Amino acid sequence: MSFLPKPKLHHPKLPLNELGFTRRDYEGAISTLCAGCGHDSISAAIIQACWELSIAPHRVAKMSGIGCSSKTPDYFLGASHGFNSVHGRMPSVLTGANMANRDLLYLGVSGDGDSASIGFGQFAHSIRRAVNMTYIVENNGVYGLTKGQFSATSDKGSKAKKGAVNTDEAIDLVGIALQLGATYVARSFSGDKAQLVPLIKGALRHPGPAFIDCISPCVAFNNHEGSTKSYDFVREHNEAMNQLDVILGRMPITTEYAPGEVREVTQHDGSVLRLRKLHEGYDPTDRVAALHHLHERKAAGEIVTGLLYVDPEPQDMHAHLGTVERPLNALEDAALVPGAAALERINAALR
Ligand SMILES: Cc1ncc(C[n+]2csc(CCOP(=O)(O)OP(=O)(O)O)c2C)c(N)n1
Ligand code: SF4
Ligand SMILES: [Mg+2]
Numbered sequence: 001m002s003f004l005p006k007p008k009l010h011h012p013k014l015p016l017n018e019l020g021f022t023r024r025d026y027e028g029a030i031s032t033l034c035a036g037c038g039h040d041s042i043s044a045a046i047i048q049a050c051w052e053l054s055i056a057p058h059r060v061a062k063m064s065g066i067g068c069s070s071k072t073p074d075y076f077l078g079a080s081h082g083f084n085s086v087h088g089r090m091p092s093v094l095t096g097a098n099m100a101n102r103d104l105l106y107l108g109v110s111g112d113g114d115s116a117s118i119g120f121g122q123f124a125h126s127i128r129r130a131v132n133m134t135y136i137v138e139n140n141g142v143y144g145l146t147k148g149q150f151s152a153t154s155d156k157g158s159k160a161k162k163g164a165v166n167t168d169e170a171i172d173l174v175g176i177a178l179q180l181g182a183t184y185v186a187r188s189f190s191g192d193k194a195q196l197v198p199l200i201k202g203a204l205r206h207p208g209p210a211f212i213d214c215i216s217p218c219v220a221f222n223n224h225e226g227s228t229k230s231y232d233f234v235r236e237h238n239e240a241m242n243q244l245d246v247i248l249g250r251m252p253i254t255t256e257y258a259p260g261e262v263r264e265v266t267q268h269d270g271s272v273l274r275l276r277k278l279h280e281g282y283d284p285t286d287r288v289a290a291l292h293h294l295h296e297r298k299a300a301g302e303i304v305t306g307l308l309y310v311d312p313e314p315q316d317m318h319a320h321l322g323t324v325e326r327p328l329n330a331l332e333d334a335a336l337v338p339g340a341a342a343l344e345r346i347n348a349a350l351r
Contacts, residue, residue, distance in 0.1 A: 023048065050077060057079035061105070063090050063093055112173075114137075144221060153171055179291065189215045217230055243278065244306070249272075261276055262276055286309075287311075
């Protein structure tokens with residue numbers, strides 16, 4: 001058996017969301033990852049976010065590549081669509097699915113090897129094409145599945161479990177995502193559920209390319225002294241920029257903050273991203289300032305987390321290309337096969 005199903009029984013009084021589902025309805029098979037792996041905490045945060053947002057599971061398409069991180073879609077949203085693709089190729093499969101049917105919520109889950117090493121080009125192009133998706137990289141700085149080689153996000157100077165020192169520069173996927181036009185960019189830590197769940201909720205509600213780099217320690221190969229992706233290192237160097245609440249259009253705004261500490265960003269669908277500032281003067285809608293801040297804090301040895309950038313009026317690939325709104329499988333033959341006269345018109349326009 002390649003997976004372990006969870007027992008269906010649960011307590012009859014578990015709380016229900018607006019659709020009448022319990023949190024357990026958003027779970028998947030039993031995880032086979034190492035006990036303590038950060039990836040399992042991210043799966044739990046995804047489950048919590050989808051349950052709290054009352055997302056219908058059949059409206060989600062979860063896509064991944066290859067790696068321990070890419071195995072995780074098996075452990076959440078068991079009633080959703082899923083496609084476990086080839087190593088580093090998740091972004092193009094997700095792009096294709098999104099082109100064919102924009103009605104689903106696309107959730108790409110990947111690893112640092114999957115997205116920053118073999119799949120770096122795919123990652124970059126899905127962001128610059130503005131695919132409407134939530135793209136989460138479970139970043140442990142190693143190839144966990146193949147026993148702990150450095151990945152392209154391992155920091156220069158960090159040490160492998162057996163002492164080898166990484167001499168190559170690291171790729172910071174947050175910086176790349178900012179540079180290539182992602183309209184929602186965040187970093188978080190698998191050990192900080194209070195920060196991660198709202199960030200995932202905000203990303204799922206965001207109608208454009210949303211990217212979350214989630215540091216996720218690999219307890220088997222990258223949780224030792226000298227690693228910059230260990231639980232201890234991230235806890236000591238984590239510099240949170242803000243705390244996020246996601247308030248849906250239909251929910252009353254009840255949270256109280258002291259005046260001057262809150263920045264609200266209303267998204268196109270009416271949902272409000274309510275950011276409690278921890279850093280004075282930080283503007284999450286200024287892309288250039290976000291990049292500058294990222295580099296500045298990195299030079300000071302800090303890992304900045306929180307919602308680093310958001311564009312409240314994003315446009316996605318469909319808006320750029322002017323594609324048809326209905327999913328391709330819902331179009332009738334006449335629309336799919338417009339005939340020789342239409343083809344002739346297209347050919348004439350190209351002459
Ligand atoms: C084309 C191809 N090359 C190499 C591999 C071997 N391989 C499998 S997973 C992996 C790295 C996974 O690292 P990452 O994406 O960071 O995931 P993690 O296991 O760390 O969560 C590699 C190199 C493969 N499966 N396919
Ligand atoms: S090898 Fe590392 S990444 Fe893979 S399951 Fe174990 S702890 Fe997680
Ligand atoms: Mg990895």
